[in-house]
Amino acid sequence: MLIYIAVIQKILYFGLIYPISRLPFFLIYRISDILFIILFYLVRYRRNTVYQNIKNSFPQYSVKAYEKISFDFYRHFCDLVVESLKLFTLREKSAQERMVYKNVELIEQLSSKQKNITLMGGHYGNWELLAITINNALPYQCKALYTPLRNLFWEYKMKQSRSRFGLQMVSIKKILSHPKEENNPLLCTIYGSDQWPRKPHKAYWTEFLNQDTGFQKGAEKFAKKNNEVVVFGKIKKIRRGYYETEFHIISEEPTLEKNDFIMESYKDMLEAQIREDPAYYLWSHKRWKHPRPNDLVL
Numbered sequence: 001m002l003i004y005i006a007v008i009q010k011i012l013y014f015g016l017i018y019p020i021s022r023l024p025f026f027l028i029y030r031i032s033d034i035l036f037i038i039l040f041y042l043v044r045y046r047r048n049t050v051y052q053n054i055k056n057s058f059p060q061y062s063v064k065a066y067e068k069i070s071f072d073f074y075r076h077f078c079d080l081v082v083e084s085l086k087l088f089t090l091r092e093k094s095a096q097e098r099m100v101y102k103n104v105e106l107i108e109q110l111s112s113k114q115k116n117i118t119l120m121g122g123h124y125g126n127w128e129l130l131a132i133t134i135n136n137a138l139p140y141q142c143k144a145l146y147t148p149l150r151n152l153f154w155e156y157k158m159k160q161s162r163s164r165f166g167l168q169m170v171s172i173k174k175i176l177s178h179p180k181e182e183n184n185p186l187l188c189t190i191y192g193s194d195q196w197p198r199k200p201h202k203a204y205w206t207e208f209l210n211q212d213t214g215f216q217k218g219a220e221k222f223a224k225k226n227n228e229v230v231v232f233g234k235i236k237k238i239r240r241g242y243y244e245t246e247f248h249i250i251s252e253e254p255t256l257e258k259n260d261f262i263m264e265s266y267k268d269m270l271e272a273q274i275r276e277d278p279a280y281y282l283w284s285h286k287r288w289k290h291p292r293p294n295d296l297v298l
Helices: 002-021 025-042 047-057 063-086 092-098 104-112 127-137 152-162 218-226 261-276
Strands: 099-101 117-121 141-146 168-171 187-192 204-208 211-215 229-239 242-251
Touching (some): 002 152, 025 063, 063 127, 092 099, 092 127, 092 242, 099 127, 104 242, 117 218, 127 141, 127 152, 127 229, 141 152, 187 218, 204 261, 211 261, 218 229, 229 261
Parallel strands (some): 099 242, 117 187, 117 229, 141 187
Antiparallel strands (some): 204 211, 229 242
16 A cells, blocks of 8 residues: 555656746746645635634724625735745755845844844745745855654755755754754754744743734744844745745743743734734634633633
8 A cells, every 4th residue: 555655656746746846936936826726726725724713813803804805815825836846956046046035134144143043934925935045145054953754755856956055954853853963054043933833832932913813932942042142034925926035033041031921923924014014914724722721711
């Protein structure tokens, strides 16, 4: 059975995904248009989840506004799917043209002080494009923490895609066992802290988009432990297929901050980003499927 599954996976990748990835962008987006019709109108992929997440996040909005955000989200989501497929074969120059980093001088100032960075971001815009371009955009060796996939074939392909231009992928399960190495180049460690926490009892709980929300707090923990400057990466979608990232410092001296200051500041910045243009957040994710554990309820 495992052999058959492996064969099917390879056929799917080399017979469908890889050929699509080789297509020019104008054809890639025609596929996105078709995919939108299928997911939004025919399959109605997680339509209830998306609508309810948006409604709970913006209770002051009208039904018409919910429907508009939902519609725009699915258009963007389908673009995100095909753009992620394109990343398997996208050339480095083209990738860099499609993700512009606005204020790299801020990061260069930190590198001149020999400061390592904890970079916090969310599932907004195209974080996959950021992943493959950021290592060559900053004067740092960039590492991204990720949750391993159960399927080894697709985990390998995911890591291969994201690390094509120098990004190092580190399993969240191994980060605790990795000692801090001496004489390393300056490091920028990337955290997607808005993922659902694997251990809710150890999460940081706060109000986010009008809902009780748990966040992974590893970024604050390790920033304090290693005294790394904490930076927020704000992604903005300029137009179809083109994005920019702007950096904002959360704390230059995390060891001097009160507990949870970094997490609360990150939450505020991410929420402000989403409120500016809600359609580009990952509303299909079941972000609020579990409540705060009873023993943590205030």
